[in-house]
Amino acid sequence: MSDLTRRSFLAAAGAIVAQPALGAARQKSPGKRRSGVDVVIIGAGAAGIAAARRVMSAGRTCIVLEAAGVVGGRCLTDTALFGVPYDRGAHAFYTPESNPVARLALQSGFDIYPAPRGQRMRITRRYARESEMEDLLATMVRANGAIADAARKSDVSTAQVLQKDLGEWRSTVEFMLGPYLCGKDVSDISAVDLARAAERDVQAYCRQGLGAVIAKLAAGVPVKLSTPATRIxxxxxxxxxxxxxxxTIGARAAIVTASTNVLAAEKLRFAPDLPKRQVEAIEQLKLGSYDHVALELSDNPLGLRTDEFVFERSSSARTGVLLANIAGSTLCTIDVGGRFGRELAGKGATEMVAFALDWLDNLYGSALKRAAGRSHATNWNEEPWVLGAMSAAAPGGQLARRTLMESVNNRVWFAGEAVHERLWGTVGGAWESGDRAAQAALRVIAPPAAVPKQPRQPRRRQRAR
Ligand SMILES: Cc1cc2nc3c(=O)[nH]c(=O)nc-3n(C[C@H](O)[C@H](O)[C@H](O)COP(=O)(O)OP(=O)(O)OC[C@H]3O[C@@H](n4cnc5c(N)ncnc54)[C@H](O)[C@@H]3O)c2cc1C
Known part of the structure; x- marks a missing residue:
């Protein structure tokens, strides 16, 4: 059996109700009156919680407004559905050694463990041979070389720069670089964005779930749940x-972490309207589609190890990726994304589960269907306060990330996964961006105290010698 590490793919690819406490908003209850804090933060996902923790650690007051009934946003661990932690959104810590959320999770006592090295590739009913894996790796290296070369010249679509002769690996390479990595098809992704993306090794998981980590990190942060901000x-x-x-809440600054799709849908309005630059940037950074189909498969009918990843050598975009035996349980997820994933999710959970079972059946045989128990399918495109999965820049749109990092009139700062140049689409990137936006806001609303001037010494007259 041959493994291909995620590092090699990507190196080649270039609810809690938080307790109002520390630094909480000054107002007791917003009621219908106007009340005030130093910073209002919109959204209690990774970026919003990071921003709030930074503001509070600087001794300033904040309030986090969260439209949903739980904290976490796209980090949400469900323990009720399957009786084991099931991350409906983000599950993996990328590059945990430098990931701020992984570090804080460890400090908070979570059980973080390394993902097994490598992924496997299924070619219909067998695994790829060593020579085939090497061939795939070489093809990925070539594809990424083309992306990197093109990115140095102009920002075109990734599909435009991929070689014509990727042979039987074309669909697989396109899936890995597109729907799997970005939630979009390669024709919809900026080559520069992909070339600049930080490596995304799946290296660590949290036994209690990644959503549980964000929920814990939100403890002590003043969050108002079920409170959508409607206008700033x-x-x-x-x-x-x-x-x-x-x-209405008055503040000296606002940090907005709502997703680019929520902003593009104008579910949060601005008065006056946002400057054209920011409106265009939001449009360029819209979210792709990525969903999990979760299945209970008892007695390990696929004969896979704990947390094993399996791709398929596909011949079309109708494909997915399997994560088996999550944290040693019977829970498996089959992920779908991009245009195909969006269409499938649009047909509903029953169709999604049917696709996942057929896909596995095609790769492993029908015995598996008998082992299948409870199931669930996410549909992030329909989550009303998220409306998608992760932001990948449209061709020509990579610079939009920098634009979104600029403040609006030193009053409003955007943050969230889309507002990170290299770690977009990740929890670590969202966290860093929230932290950075809070620091920028603090510099404006609470600049470091000026060093007091030394009193002038009276000048002595120089005596003539
Ligand atoms: C299926 C899936 C799998 C993923 N897998 C991984 C992975 O394995 N590893 C990884 O690192 N990343 C992964 N990601 C990406 C990761 O989940 C996101 O990058 C990250 O969680 C985004 O955090 P955020 O704070 O920027 O945004 P969000 O999590 O979207 O938080 C924004 C919050 O703002 C709230 N909000 C929106 N509008 C308003 C409003 N008007 N008023 C008040 N509140 C509002 C929303 O309800 C939400 O809670 C995955 C994403 C998906 C969908």
Whole structure:
């Protein structure tokens, strides 16, 4: 059996109700009246929680407004459905040694363990041979070389720069670089964005679930759940005013971590309207589609190890990737993404589960269907306050990430996974971006105290010698 490490793929590829406590908002209840804090943060996902922790650690007050009934956003661990932790969104810590969330998870006592090295490749009913894996790796290296070369010249679509002669690996390479990595097809992805993306080794998982980590890190952060921000007025005298159905909150700054799709859908409005640059940047950074179909498969009918990843040598975009025996349980996920994943998710959970079972059946045989127990399918495109999976820049759109890092009038800062040049699409990137936005806001609302001037010494007259 031959393994191919994720590092080699990608190196080649270039709810809790948080307790109002420390540094909590000054107001007791927003009610219908106007109340105030230093910073209002929109969204209690990874970016929003990171931002709030930074503001609070600087001794400033904040409130996090969260539209959903739970914290976590795209990091959500469900323990009720299968009786074991099931991450409906993000599951893996990429590069855990430098991942701030992995570090904090360890410090908070979570059980973080390394993912097994390598992935396997199924070619219909058998695994790929060593020579075939080497061939795939060489093809990935060539594809990524072409992406890197093209990215130095101009920002075109990834599909445009891939070689014509990728042979029987074409669909697989396109799936790995596109739907699997970015949630979009290669024709919809900026080659520069892909070339600049940081390596995304799946190296570590959390036995209690990644969503559980974000929920724990939110403890002590003042979060108002089920409170969508509807409008941000950013030209008021004292800073900003954030409108919600329960009232208006005044603050000196706002940090907005709502996804680019939520912003593009204008579920949060701005008064005055956002400058054209930011509106265009949001449009360039829209989210792709990526979903899990979760299946209970008892007695390990596929004969796979714990947390083993299996791809397929595919001949079309109708493919997925399997993560088996999650954390040693009977839970497996089959992930789908890109245009195909979007269409499939649009047909509903029953169709998604049917696809996953047929896909596995095609690769492993029908005995598996008998082993299948409970199932579930996510549909992140329909989650009303997320509307997609992860942001991959459209061709020509990579610079939009920098634009979104600029403040709006030193009053509003955007943060979240889309607002990171190299770690977009990741929890670590979202966290870093939230932390960075908070630091930028703090520099404006609470600049470091100026060093007091030394009193001038009276000048002595020089005596003539
Ligand atoms: C299926 C799937 C699998 C993934 N796998 C991985 C993985 O293995 N590893 C990894 O690193 N990343 C993964 N990702 C990506 C990762 O989940 C995201 O990059 C990250 O969680 C985004 O965090 P965020 O804080 O930027 O945004 P979000 O998590 O979307 O948080 C934004 C929050 O804002 C709230 N909100 C929106 N509008 C408003 C409003 N008007 N008022 C108040 N609140 C509002 C939302 O409800 C949400 O809670 C995956 C994503 C998906 C969908």
């Amino acid at each position: 007025n950013w030209r008021v005298r004292a800073g900003v005013e954030v409108e919600t159905a329960q009232g």
